[in-house]
Amino acid sequence: MSDEVVIRCRLNGPLVVTGPVRVVDHEHQPFDISARENVALCRCGASGCRPFCDGTHRKIDFQASELAADQPPAAT
Numbered sequence: 837m838s839d840e841v842v843i844r845c846r847l848n849g850p851l852v853v854t855g856p857v858r859v860v861d862h863e864h865q866p867f868d869i870s871a872r873e874n875v876a877l878c879r880c881g882a883s884g885c886r887p888f889c890d891g892t893h894r895k896i897d898f899q900a901s902e903l904a905a906d907q908p909p910a911a912t
């Protein structure tokens with residue numbers, strides 16, 4: 837497994853995180869993601885198991901097709 841963390845914005849879908857990460861709640865308690873090679877984080881807000889994606893984005897026709905090339909440079 838690579839040490840690099842990659843967050844991929846899926847077309848009209850979740851943020852898929854690959855690499856050595858932990859996902860914690862607002863009290864810093866970790867979600868058990870030990871059995872997963874990657875995690876899909878909901879960005880549509882409609883998942884029934886947030887913060888993870890459960891596929892609901894397809895049912896609500898979530899639209900998110902941003903491309904990196906179209907974005908302004910990140911603020912520093």
Ligand code: FES
Pocket residue numbers: 849850851877878879880881882883884888889890891892893894
């Ligand atoms: S992005 Fe998949 S349920 Fe929200």
